[in-house]
Amino acid sequence: MRTFGLRTKLVVTYTGLFLAFTLAFAWYLIYRQGSIASQALETRALGISGILAKLIAPAVDLDLDKSQAENSLAAIKEHKDLLYVVVLKPDGSVYLRHAESRMPAGAELLETTTVTRVEQRGELLHVFEPMRWNGKDIGTLAAGFSRQSITQEIQTSTRTALVVSGFILLIGFLAAWVVSGTIARPMLELATRLTQLSQDLAGLARSQETASTQQVGAIDETRGTMEVMLASAQQIAESSSAVLGNAERTVNGNREVAHRIKELNNHAERVAEILAVIMQVADRTDLLALNAALEGTKAGEAGRGFTLVAAEMRRLAESVMESVAGIRRLMNDMRSASQSAVQAGHEGIALSEETSRSARDIALVTQQQRKATEQVGRSMDDMAATVTDAIASTRQTAATAQDLVHAALRLDRMVGTSGSRDRLRDASPEQNHATAENSPSRPQSE
Amino acid sequence: MNGGSVGSSGERKAAIIHEASPLGDVRALSLMLLRLGTRWFALNVHAIVEVALKGAVTRVPTAPSHILGITCLGGRLVTVVSLEQMTGGAGLLSSENTATLPRLVVVRHGEYEMALVAEGIHGFTEHVTGLDTVGPPLPEFVREEFVWQDNRVALLDVPRLIATAVSLSGIDSPADTVEA
Numbered sequence: 001m002r003t004f005g006l007r008t009k010l011v012v013t014y015t016g017l018f019l020a021f022t023l024a025f026a027w028y029l030i031y032r033q034g035s036i037a038s039q040a041l042e043t044r045a046l047g048i049s050g051i052l053a054k055l056i057a058p059a060v061d062l063d064l065d066k067s068q069a070e071n072s073l074a075a076i077k078e079h080k081d082l083l084y085v086v087v088l089k090p091d092g093s094v095y096l097r098h099a100e101s102r103m104p105a106g107a108e109l110l111e112t113t114t115v116t117r118v119e120q121r122g123e124l125l126h127v128f129e130p131m132r133w134n135g136k137d138i139g140t141l142a143a144g145f146s147r148q149s150i151t152q153e154i155q156t157s158t159r160t161a162l163v164v165s166g167f168i169l170l171i172g173f174l175a176a177w178v179v180s181g182t183i184a185r186p187m188l189e190l191a192t193r194l195t196q197l198s199q200d201l202a203g204l205a206r207s208q209e210t211a212s213t214q215q216v217g218a219i220d221e222t223r224g225t226m227e228v229m230l231a232s233a234q235q236i237a238e239s240s241s242a243v244l245g246n247a248e249r250t251v252n253g254n255r256e257v258a259h260r261i262k263e264l265n266n267h268a269e270r271v272a273e274i275l276a277v278i279m280q281v282a283d284r285t286d287l288l289a290l291n292a293a294l295e296g297t298k299a300g301e302a303g304r305g306f307t308l309v310a311a312e313m314r315r316l317a318e319s320v321m322e323s324v325a326g327i328r329r330l331m332n333d334m335r336s337a338s339q340s341a342v343q344a345g346h347e348g349i350a351l352s353e354e355t356s357r358s359a360r361d362i363a364l365v366t367q368q369q370r371k372a373t374e375q376v377g378r379s380m381d382d383m384a385a386t387v388t389d390a391i392a393s394t395r396q397t398a399a400t401a402q403d404l405v406h407a408a409l410r411l412d413r414m415v416g417t418s419g420s421r422d423r424l425r426d427a428s429p430e431q432n433h434a435t436a437e438n439s440p441s442r443p444q445s446e
Numbered sequence: 447m448n449g450g451s452v453g454s455s456g457e458r459k460a461a462i463i464h465e466a467s468p469l470g471d472v473r474a475l476s477l478m479l480l481r482l483g484t485r486w487f488a489l490n491v492h493a494i495v496e497v498a499l500k501g502a503v504t505r506v507p508t509a510p511s512h513i514l515g516i517t518c519l520g521g522r523l524v525t526v527v528s529l530e531q532m533t534g535g536a537g538l539l540s541s542e543n544t545a546t547l548p549r550l551v552v553v554r555h556g557e558y559e560m561a562l563v564a565e566g567i568h569g570f571t572e573h574v575t576g577l578d579t580v581g582p583p584l585p586e587f588v589r590e591e592f593v594w595q596d597n598r599v600a601l602l603d604v605p606r607l608i609a610t611a612v613s614l615s616g617i618d619s620p621a622d623t624v625e626a
Binding site: 293307 | 491492499569570
């Protein structure tokens with residue numbers, strides 16, 4: 001349904017008021033002029049009737065010739081409003097009668113009276129004036145006056161009133177137009193601005209709510225990650241503690257291995273000494289057997305058995321020496337291996353000690369990380385609570401902004417023109433909803 | 447080298463050689479095989495007094511290079527001779543390849559006695575001399591060369607070896623010096 005704007009309403013209202021005022025003014029003016037004219041006519045009629053009654057009274061009392069009375073009547077019978085004059089005697093008989101040709105037929109009203117009275121009938125004003133002469137009633141003067149002058153006066157007054165009213169109405173319309181424009185334009189601009197601002201505010205609140213919701217999700221995800229990190233840190237701490245224990249045990253084991261290898265080296269040295277003795281004995285044995293074989297050989301056939309025994313002893317001695325030599329090689333290999341083992345043990349001890357230090361560092365760092373993670377978790381909780389409160393506030397702001405939009409639309413409907421409403425309809429909250437969600441920043445118009 | 451009352455070194459050499467077995471005899475000998483580096487030598491067992499450990503050898507000032515010094519064996523001083531110097535094979539000694547300690551093979555001819563350094567003694571063998579002389583011309587103290595277990599073995603003539611050593615030394619034997 002087509003509605004009118006505030007300016008139209010103001011113009012119509014002010015114009016209506018001015019129209020009512022001018023109508024009242026015109027009515028009052030016409031009524032007042034009519035009343036004044038009637039009163040003036042009545043006054044004039046009464047005056048004329050009184051004068052005529054006094055002028056004609058002697059003639060009537062003396063029952064003179066009517067011509068004298070008519071002479072008296074002639075002085076005023078040219079009055080434009082006077083239509084008829086009838087003089088009645090107390091018995092009701094007509095003494096004198098004068099009527100204008102323009103008087104309508106049968107319009108006379110002939111009544112006797114003892115008091116002056118005025119009666120209006122139709123377009124005529126009838127005056128009944130009692131005639132007294134020397135203290136006695138000698139008749140009644142009935143006169144009829146035309147009210148046409150009053151009608152003309154009323155028509156004149158009506159025209160004047162209409163002209164004045166039209167002028168006043170025109171002035172009032174122009175004034176209403178100007179005043180309504182002065183009032184409505186700022187209000188319309190304000191309503192438009194308020195509508196746009198409220199829509200922007202609502203869109204911004206929705207965007208902020210969406211962002212806050214996403215932020216809550218991110219906080220929840222971060223909190224979950226922090227919990228995983230906390231569990232990982234706990235597991236790392238336990239693992240590093242186990243590594244530390246293992247490393248310390250490894251250090252002790254390596255030291256024990258090094259100690260054992262040192263003892264083994266000592267034993268090997270003893271074995272080497274014993275081998276040297278065995279070697280020396282075997283060498284002496286070989287030498288003795290060689291000399292024995294030499295002597296047996298010198299003895300010829302008699303010493304052959306001796307030579308054989310000596311040769312066998314030599315082979316045994318050489319076998320012992322070869323075995324000792326093999327044992328020496330093995331001992332050298334063992335010595336090299338043990339030295340390598342000792343070196344590896346020392347390196348293992350150094351690595352284990354380094355591992356212990358690293359494990360302690362890891363445990364310390366993990367503990368700090370766990371504390372930091374717990375602190376971050378608490379901060380996430382606080383942040384989540386804050387964001388939740390912010391979401392509630394944002395929703396409240398959005399609701400308020402929506403109410404503000406509706407109020408602004410109502411205000412716009414109240415003050416806006418159809419063109420402005422069309423513009424505002426283009427920027428309605430439903431249409432701007434998607435735009436506000438897609439562009440969370442404040443519009444350029446702000 | 448212990449010697450008797452002989453005059454100059456030339457005369458002593460001639461006397462020693464005179465007492466030695468003549469070359470060209472064909473007979474079976476009991477030999478002791480000894481190794482010096484990669485060289486193999488053989489000695490008549492009858493010329494060998496004993497085999498002893500190579501103990502401390504005291505070098506003799508102004509002694510020739512083939513005389514390593516003297517050592518004490520059983521209370522007597524014995525001249526230690528380097529076979530490698532006499533055979534011209536310097537650097538033959540290589541104790542890495544032997545299981546036993548170096549030996550001193552004490553040889554005697556008459557009153558002359560000296561010790562030869564050997565890296566290893568590889569037992570005894572029977573050999574018929576004068577049959578299978580092989581190789582190039584040999585030093586005069588090498589009686590012959592023969593093959594034993596794929597090794598070329600030089601059979602040393604102990605009297606000539608002693609004579610050569612005395613001749614090369616150009617000095618009187620320590621025993622002569624002590625007697626003088």
